[in-house]
Amino acid sequence: YHRLSIMLTRYSSGYSNNENKCLQKWNANGKMREKSLTMDTLNPQVKAVEYAVRGPIVTKAGDIERGLQQGQKHPFTEVIKANIGDSHAMGQKPITFLRQVVALCSFPELLDSSIFPDDAKQRARRILQGCGGQSLGSYSASQGVDCIRQDIAVYIEQRDKGVPADWDNIYLTTGASDGIVSILKMLVSGQGRSRSGVMIPIPQYPLYSAAISEMEAVQINYYLDEDNCWALDINELHRAYQAAKEHCHPRVICIINPGNPTGQVQSKKCIEEVLHFAYEENLFVMSDEVYQDNVYSPDCQFHSFKKVLYEMGPEYFNTVELASFHSTSKGYSGECGFRGGYMEVLNLDLEVKAQLVKLLSVRLCPPVSGQAAMDVIVNPPLPHEPSYLQFHKEKSAVLGALAEKAQMTEQILNTVPGIKCNPVQGAMYAFPRIFIPPRAVEEAMCVSLLLLEETGICLVPGSGFGQREGTYHFRMTILPTTEKLKVLLEKLRDFHIKFLKEYASLEEPKR
Amino acid sequence: YHRLSIMLTRYSSGYSNNENKCLQKWNANGKMREKSLTMDTLNPQVKAVEYAVRGPIVTKAGDIERGLQQGQKHPFTEVIKANIGDSHAMGQKPITFLRQVVALCSFPELLDSSIFPDDAKQRARRILQGCGGQSLGSYSASQGVDCIRQDIAVYIEQRDKGVPADWDNIYLTTGASDGIVSILKMLVSGQGRSRSGVMIPIPQYPLYSAAISEMEAVQINYYLDEDNCWALDINELHRAYQAAKEHCHPRVICIINPGNPTGQVQSKKCIEEVLHFAYEENLFVMSDEVYQDNVYSPDCQFHSFKKVLYEMGPEYFNTVELASFHSTSKGYSGECGFRGGYMEVLNLDLEVKAQLVKLLSVRLCPPVSGQAAMDVIVNPPLPHEPSYLQFHKEKSAVLGALAEKAQMTEQILNTVPGIKCNPVQGAMYAFPRIFIPPRAVEEAMCVSLLLLEETGICLVPGSGFGQREGTYHFRMTILPTTEKLKVLLEKLRDFHIKFLKEYASLEEPKR
Missing domain, CATH: 3.90.1150.10 (Aspartate Aminotransferase, domain 1)
Structure with a gap:
């Protein structure tokens, strides 16, 4: 117990102020030269x-x-x-094919080398042709490299059994975090009771609460049901929404599926309920689906929010504003360091879309090698290609x-x-x-x-x-x-x- | 003239609203399902x-x-x-040595290949040893890979003829833009007349004005002297500062040297004046030095703000808060797509420094291949190494x-x-x-x-x-x-x- 008390003191006090104070100096006019940037x-x-x-x-x-x-x-x-x-x-070891493609893109002289299989070379050539000057070192468009966006759209269509995906709705991002922050930033406005409220699950991944704090939005907690394997309970959504309406303007609901930190996989019925709720309450939906390849329980299956929305009919599919997020960092590749990711947006107002591109353009572009890594994940070797067996293994x-x-x-x-x-x-x-x-x-x-x-x-x-x-x-x-x-x-x-x-x-x- | 008028109309009107309106639908309750996110x-x-x-x-x-x-x-x-x-x-073609190192880091199996020179392999090994699991695919620390920060500190000491650099003050960033936005974000506070003011040159690189708008800080323009080769005039700084003090709290001065978009290179005397001004007025200094290798005029020389500060004596060097920025995107490498960069901070309050690390940690880390590219730029081949001649050429x-x-x-x-x-x-x-x-x-x-x-x-x-x-x-x-x-x-x-x-x-x- 004593041990704990000491630690509590040690870690809660933070940095001592003495070290800072001695750095303050008097300036030429005899005024104290204060630090411009302090905790105050x-x-x-x-x-x-x-x-x-x-x-x-x-x-x-x-x-x-x-x-x-x-x-x-x-x-x-x-x-x-x-x-x-x-x-x-x-x-965990990197996926060989992914790294081969990235290495080929980084040093295209290797395209003449016999070390690399043809399918890796073919992917690298395709990516490089989409890059200015055929170089990973040029900026891509703010939304990402065109052909990679096209590959992502094809991937989504296949994943969602034919639900149409338009590459104009795909934006490459610097990891999923960057996309999530960008969409949230668009949605935050108003003051006092009309300030934007953001519904997030509790427990949540703290990127959400951090971004909400930074933007001074209002965090609306909906609690996942621990007694029911952390399932999302639609009644709890209604409760949280109604309570929040008293003091803010709920505008967006964030879902993490599969869940972080809670590891649950949402059922199709649950997703339908969430989407119906968002439809009724005019909420923007952000579905964080970076763990879409990480489903282990034989009773569970990943359902994308987009596919479920499609199956609910055109009245839903043509109206509900949805942004979904994916990443190179998770799944089976685990390529966190590349900071690759993408988001797909649905039903975004056209002017707002132009504003989104403008916002993204200030940071120029997502890392292009991360975009290349994302491309491999959505466009892996096919069964007839030389790298298929090893990749699959x-x-x-x-x-x-x-x-x-x-x-x-x-x-x-x-x-x-x-x-x-x-x-x-x-x-x-x-x-x-x-x-x-x-x-x-x-x-x-x-x-x-x-x-x-x-x-x-x-x-x-x-x-x-x-x-x-x-x-x-x-x-x-x-x-x-x-x-x-x-x-x-x-x-x-x-x-x-x-x-x-x-x-x-x-x-x-x-x- | 007619041609111009037509274009003016065409391009200023933006998107038509009709396309959006037809997407609005009635929901199940007979209410119009409005878009959650519109220009309003x-x-x-x-x-x-x-x-x-x-x-x-x-x-x-x-x-x-x-x-x-x-x-x-x-x-x-x-x-x-x-x-x-x-x-x-x-x-422009990539620098071979840089790309060799990045390719080796991306696909370490190549470390056994005879295609690559030993010095490139040695750099790649050093970088990989600094990465979790020796992989570019792991997150680095939020500040960047330790050994790359150490290499940067050594580079800065050499560039500045022995002025000490502490790698604890070095932060890798996602291009220079990311560092600039992060530092600005720390400095923005207050409301009304106590709102933070940010002094920027006019003409400026529009990242600055964009970030200031996004953060609702106050932009304080100081005009560069076009008649004097776009030099920075200290009297103009005083004028801008005094005028701004009436309606905001000027807290930071941004300098771009060499200049973007203006291409001037600041003299040592001019930098001294700026630093003295910042010292007297308790301003935080942000020096954007991404073009430090791009000096063409034989009469001009790059002087880092840090070196000049050092030469002004310990009263300045130990007090003025300075953040300087560099990037892989410019110089002779032009590696924009890698989104590599770093910043060095001086005299930051220790608690504030911890807050900076916290802020950066939300985005996890800068792209690690961009960090690797940055490492090569600060740690190029030495005269006795096999790649030296080609690199230099x-x-x-x-x-x-x-x-x-x-x-x-x-x-x-x-x-x-x-x-x-x-x-x-x-x-x-x-x-x-x-x-x-x-x-x-x-x-x-x-x-x-x-x-x-x-x-x-x-x-x-x-x-x-x-x-x-x-x-x-x-x-x-x-x-x-x-x-x-x-x-x-x-x-x-x-x-x-x-x-x-x-x-x-x-x-x-x-x-």
Whole structure:
């Protein structure tokens, strides 16, 4: 307990101000040369931003890692980072075909080399022909390279069994985050009670809350149903909407499917209900579908919001404004570092569309090598092509291992007293609930730090994603190798059991 | 004249509203299902953003280009895009060594191949060792890959003849734009008369005005002195500052050196004056130095703001808050598509620094292949290494050709009656002044469109960058190949002479 209190003090105080003060100097006129930018003068919207996935616990993990390299002693030999969906950092190997195409695009002299298969060369040539001066080094159009947008449209049509996709509605982005922020930015307006409200699931991926803070929009929480495998409950949507209408103007609903951090896969019926609700209430729909390839549970299937909207008939399909997001970072490729992604928009007002292009054009273009990576994901080798077998083998291996780890995570966590974990139906995370003694509640935030210092396991506390008041969770990825993940889960179990015991003994004297 | 009026109507009306209206539908309750996002409900800050470098003229150029490919007839066979600093699109070849390193990082199997020189392999290994799982596909830290930040610090120390650089102050960015927007975002606060004011040069690169609009900061214009080769005049800074103090809180001064769109290179004395001014007035300094390698005039030399600050003594060097920006997009590499860049900050308050990292972390990380490209630029082959000769030859060829084209552009433009062009001392642009008859003034915006339709030349009107009232300019890049640039300049000359004649004949009857 004492340990925890010290940590609480240590980590909540932040930086000392002394170091700053001594940097202040007197200027030539004898006035104090004050800093122009201090915590007092910092943009308050920046101050309000929170992003736990890379917060202080992760910084601490980095410090410990560097310490280990320099020979410092810890009760473990390695930090296991289960805080972020970063597949390659956890040892997943890149998809060979994707990297071949990117290498060929980067150094086209390799197009003459016999090292590379013809289908990779063909993809690279197609991409380069779409680039100014046939170079990855030229800016693309703000919306992305034309032929890549066309490939994406073809991919979406195939994925959605023939629902038409127009490449004019496709925009390449710098990861999915960039697209999400851009669309939100368009939608935020008004002051006071007419300020835009953004409906987000709780728990959520903190990009949403961070962007909402930064833009001073109003965050409208709708709670996912933990007792029902984190399903979205339409009644809860209505409740949240009606309550929010009193103090803001709800304009947009965000859905993450499969869920992050909650790992649920939405049923078709649920999606229909959401879309009907958005139709009735004139809401813009943002569907974050970056985990569309990450579905593990045999009872679940990914349904795109767009396809469901189409099946609801033209009255819906021709009216509901929808933006959906995809990424190179997740799925089976896990290419986070390339910052590739795209969004598809539906039913956007034409003038608004021109405004969107203008907004995107200020940042010039998404990284072109990320666009190339996105192209491979939507346009993989076909069965008759030379790279097909290897590609298929690599893809299946990644997705197979993830499915196995999803199941193992749920199983082991549910053997721990005081931990309850829903099935990890999809995505890359478990978000188990932890039941902690009342006296431990104050230090709930610190438990993750203690876990890190004692075991080297880096997780993110549930508060970073949002949770019902009085409940406690953490998010962990299922990305470490099967062996490491098993070690992680067992260490976690032992830590939690020990933690509960310590508190039990502290509480006894009081009774 | 008639031609111009028609165009004015055609291009100023924008999209017709009819197409949108027919998309509105009645919903199940018999209410009209209105669009959630229209020009009326769009974020007004987004509406206010302007970015001419990729505005309607460029869109039109793209349309004409596609038309040409499909066999449409125009009075020219090719569109020459001199609107944007996009070197590779204009035929500049990538630096071999840079692309070898990026290809090796993308597909590390190539590290075993004899195609690549050892120094390229060594750079690639170093970069990969800094990446999680030794993969470009993992997220880097929000500030960028450690070893690349270290290489940048070493580069800055060498560039600045020993002025110390701490890699803890280096942040990789998604092009320079991303860094500039992030720093500005930190600095914007307050309402009404205490709202943050941002001093920017006029003419300026429109990223600045766009970001200021988007953040609802106050733009404070200081005018560069066109009669003195676009030099920055310290008296004009004082004037702008004093005037602005009446209605906002000036907090930051932005300088672009070498200048975009104006091509001037600042003298050391001028930089000293700016820094002294910033010191006295407690301003944050943002120095956009992305053209630091693009200095052509033998009388000019690049001085970094940081080095000059250092030489002014510790009273300045230890107090003035400075952020300087660099990029992979310009210089001799011209790697725009990689979206690489970095910023160095000085004297940032420690708590503010933590807030900056937090803000950057929401977008996870800059593209890692762009970081790799940045690394090569700051860490090129050394004289004893196998790639040195070729690298040096390629770099000199690019910079030599740019110097030649800078001179040619100025010379030819100054032979045209009614055009006056300052020397292009650096960067990649000329920003000549055009003198047009009073009756033509109304259509000044349209002249560029007419030029495009008649000659295929795509330029940006001066209004996109800002200019003194009653003066007219355009920005053109010097990036087309020497032969094409010559054709462009001659076409431009002929067009302008013809244009002046048409107006002269229109004005005569009135006299």
